[in-house]
Amino acid sequence: MGLAAIAMLGATAPAGAVGPPPGSEYGISSFFTEVKNAAGEDETRASAHPHSARAFFAFNTYDPGPGVSPSNTLAPQRPVEDPRSLSMRLPAGFVGNPQAAGTCPLDTVGAQTNSAAPTFCPEDSFVGWVRVRGLTDLNTPVVNVAPEDGYPAEFGFSEASLTFIVYPELRSDGDYGVNMNVPAINNNFLKSVDTTFCSYGVEMDFIPNNSNFRCREKGEPGAFEKPFLTNSTTNCPAEAPVTVLETDSWTNPGVFKTAQAVSPLITSCDTLEFEPSVDIAPTTTAPDAPSGLDVDMSFPQEDNDEGQAPPALKKAVVTLPEGMTINPSAANGLQACSDAQLKLKSKQPVECPEASKVGTVTAKSPLMEEEISGGVYIRSQNSSDPQSGEMFRLALVLENEKRGISVRLPGQVRADASTGRLVTTFDNNPELPVSSIELDLKSGPRAPLATPPTCGTKTIDIELSSWGGQTVDRTSEFDVDCTAGLGGFSPTFSAGTTDPTGGAFSPFALHIAKPDRDTAMNGVSLEMPTGLLAKIKGNLNTQVGSVRTFAGPGGQPFMLPGTVTLEGAYGDAPYSLRVVVPAKAGPFDLGEVVVRQKVYVDPFTAEVSVVSDPLPTIVKGVPVRLQRVDVLVDKPGFMINPTSCAQKQVDGVLGSAAGQSAPVSARFQASDCADLKFKPRLGLRLTGPRQTRTGKHPGVRAEVRQTGIGEAGIRRARVVLPPSLALDPDNAQALCEFEDGTKPDLEKHCPEGSIVGRARAKTPLLERDLVGNVYFVKNIRIDPDTGNEIRTLPMIVAALRGEIAVNLVGKSSTTKNGRLVNTFAGVPDAPIAKFNLNIKGGQNGILAVTGSRRGDINLCAKPKKHIARTVFRGQNGKVRARGLRVTTPCRAKSTTKTKAKGGR
Incomplete structure (x- = not known):
């Protein structure tokens, strides 16, 4: 180890001395280091304990001229400027162990005077010696000083009445090597310093002002039991260790001069033992x-x-x-x-x-x-x-x-x-x-x-x-531990509207959770009860709710809030939900987690089902370990309750990352449905002025009106047509096969010739009306005794299309006395403002004018006598039955009166 140990001699410049000549510069004229073994050879072995380590440096000097006392042979040369501080940057990994030596109290170091008497410090505290050349030439021991607070170690020496301390410090610039610092030098005429440190202690031959020193050998009497010095292994053996000396002067404080000493390459790295x-x-x-x-x-x-x-x-x-x-x-x-x-x-x-x-x-x-x-x-x-x-x-x-x-x-x-x-x-x-x-x-x-x-x-x-x-x-x-239930999947589930009033808008809340140590959730699909719907109109691409996710195992999972936005088509679904959770967990921003859900509408029942994309099980390298999800869809005027108070349930299937599935359900029942009004209004009109006689085929236009939101929906509609009208399936251009006509996308399967009309439905829940063709479809029933299929009268299916697809099925039958009946059973529980059904007449019309026992008839003969009977049953159980006059396409008769001829 090289040390910058500095002797400081207080002196006054002799009379007649002159300053340094112009162009002279403060700096280091010579600097070298040596690390030796006991044989005096370079100790280059990695992590070895050198016998000694030496550092020598000298400052730039000048001749002060006449007036210097000739009796002092050292005096003729002076430093260009007086040194202010010194710092020697040792190679990283080159260290001295202060625990190997005894210590000397600081005040004892200060009390000794090497020039007049032996040191007061114990010899086992000697770690080296220093020779300082200034106005005098001084050799003195360097001792291991009991460090003051704030320092890992201190090394000191004393001359006359002055004590000098070298402060080691760990460099904080990244390599944590050792710097040896002398922060303030109050000595004039300092020209050179020569320091030697020893691994196993120092033997001193005391001579006033010029003692002799040698490094002890390992194991000799008085030697340290543990070595003081240890060689570096840094960059072994690629780069040579470098020691850097830095100094400034009192004349120009803060202007540092540096010098480097390069040591031989480190060797013997392959013999090191590393067994942690x-x-x-x-x-x-x-x-x-x-x-x-x-x-x-x-x-x-x-x-x-x-x-x-x-x-x-x-x-x-x-x-x-x-x-x-x-x-x-x-x-x-x-x-x-x-x-x-x-x-x-x-x-x-x-x-x-x-x-x-x-x-x-x-x-x-x-x-x-x-x-x-x-x-x-x-x-x-x-x-x-x-x-x-x-x-x-x-x-x-x-x-x-x-x-x-x-x-x-x-x-x-x-x-x-x-x-x-x-x-x-x-x-x-x-x-x-x-x-x-x-x-x-x-x-x-x-x-x-x-x-x-x-x-x-x-x-x-x-x-x-x-x-x-x-x-x-x-x-x-x-x-x-292999604990009971580990790897199972038993999630809990609850769902429903917060205000169950029938036909009313209400927030919808969903809660899903899993016990600790259950397999991670990653799948959710829901089937909503029929009639629990949402108002799409005015709400597309808006936030309709919020979500709270709880991630992490244990009793204190981390809650992450997010938003629920209603969006349009996604994949094969007409609508979708976008759940966005900003994954900002404490100081970490993992970005946005986006999970989309497909929203389907059953074309026959209008039942809504929601199928989520897989829930994330890991986000940016962090397994979510999802414990709980709370969803609240609470935008005012969005979710609307059924108008039926029949007991229903929210069904679902939750999936795990291990492929497990758990069916779940929550009871659902609307309330106060009986308080809803139910007053549907129906109008029936025949078309075709030339289709009013027996054997002709008039068209039919039906229109149903309701209030929409706030009125119970229609569950079943039955219309008994006047006896003057009958079904004539043989007149249809074509019929759609039962298997095709009962498919959700029957329009892709039924022949064009089976189209017998058009239909339109207006609902306050959707942006646009639903419009589509009406198909004439073969119908069958199953004999309860034999199980055989029995062909019955054909049915009509209105394939309403638009934002969603809805298929309304009207089945045909006859009363005991032969009157034609059309029944729409299982009408979806959805608010309707108006529904129009137009059945074509004419050449391929499916309705025919019948005759009577007296022969052929003309509907226009008694246009006001064609009465239909209607029975509407509401989703809330209310019934509205009416007799309805069917409007005919007959021209009005002339009512002009003529006077009788003649008179009195």
Whole structure:
């Protein structure tokens, strides 16, 4: 080790002296270092203990001219400027161990005077000697001083009444090498300094003003039991160690001059022994649970047979087992420490918020009697790539205020984007001897990690590399308990409107949760009760609700709020919901999580079903471990209750990431439906002025009107036509087969010739009317006794199309006395303002004018006698039955009166 140990001699410039000549510059004229073994050869072996280490440097001088006392042979040369401070930057990893030597109290160092008597300090505190040339030539021992608070060590020497202290410090610029600092020199005429340090102590032959010194041999009487010096292994053997000397003067303070001394390349790296031991375990053995982590690393400090100390740890890579991942619950209250607060490469106080601390760390070093302890901190996010090592960052802060030690080690955590497996790396650790490191990540419900969700033996892989180039692999195993119910899937479910009043608008709430240790949820599909609908009109592309997701295992999952937006077609569904959850968990921004749901409408019942895209199980390398989802669709005037108060239920199927499925249901029943009015109005009109006689085929136009919202919907409509009308299926151009006509998309399967009319429905729930063709479809029924299919009268199917598809089915039958009946059963429970049904007449008309027992008839003969009977049954059970005159297409008869001829 080279040391800058400076003797300071108070003196006054002799009379007649002159200043330095013009152009003279303060600086270092000579600087070299030597690291030797006991044979006097260069000690280049990595981590070896040199016999001695020497540093020599001299300043630029000048001849002050006449007037200098000729009796002092040293006086003729003076430094160009008087040195103010010195700092020697030793190669990283080259260290001295103050614990190897005894200590001398500072006041004792100050009391000694080497020029007149032996030192007062004990000889076992001697770690070297120094020769200082100024106005005099002085040799004096360098002693290991009991350090003052704020310093890891101090080395001092004394001359006359002055005491000089060299202050070692760990560099904070990244490599944590040692600087030897002399901060203030009050000495004129200082020209050179020659310092030697010894591994096993110093023997002094006392001579006033010029003692002789030698380094002791290992094992000789009086020698240190432990070596004081240890060689570097940095960049072994690629780069030569460099020592840098820096100094400024009193004349130009802050203007530093530097010089370098290059040592020979480090050798014998391949003979180093690096055999650390590691034990790592979670703080709990429960599966799928919040967990801390206990890490214990030990580094033997015994020399090998070659006399080389073990190299220091350079890099540690810890790979946790699959399934042991970041715990989302840890985000509760978590903050991050910014780079500005951490102050890497600085000795300024760390200002990390306490809420960014997730653990503690303690290190022991043979260089210090005390432990160095501190915290593990979450650093601020620098990337959105979980595998970059810049998204999840750590820092170890190790400090010992009493010894002025502050070490800040940045760490990177790489999370596999698809599995969440974690690889943590701390690289370029200080090249300083460390005997043990103990790191404990906090436990509890907000612990930073989560244990695997599967039981059994798990393995942690550890790769440790030394500054000497050695790499060792270690493993650490732990068991995860196989608890009852692990891997099951038994979610809970509730759903319904908050105000069940029939036909009224109401928020809709959905709650899904799973027990701890159940398999992760990733699928949701719902079937809403018939009549529970939403008003699309005016609400497309608007936020209709909110969502709260609870992620992470344990009793304190992290809540993330989000929005629910109604959107248009998605895939094969006419509508969709977009759930957006900004995944901002504590200090981490994982971006937006978007999950879309397809919204289907059954074409025969108008029942709404919702099928979600898979729920994310991992986001940016963080397994979600979703515990609960709360959805509230609460936009005013959006969700509307059924007008039927029959007991129903919200059904669903929840899926797990393991492929399990769980049917769920929640009871649903509207209330106060009887309070809803039910007054549908029907109009019937025949068309075709030339189609009014027996055998002709008039058309029919029917129109039903209702209030819409606020009125009970129609559940069943039955119309008994006048006896003058009958069904004539044989006159139809074509009929659609039963199998095709009962398909949801019958328009793609039925022949064009089976189209017999058009229909239109207006509802306040949709932006546009539903419009479509009416198809004439064969119908069958099943004989209850034989199970055989029996053909019946054809039916009509109105294929209403628009934003959604609805198929209204009207079945034909006859009364006992032969009157034609058309019945729409199972009408969807949806508010309707108007429904129009137009059946074509004429050449391929399906309605025919009948005759009577007296023969052919003409509908226009008695146009007001054609009465239909209607029965409407409401979704709320109310019935409205009426007789209805069917309007005919007859021309009005002339009513002109003529006077009788003649008179009285």
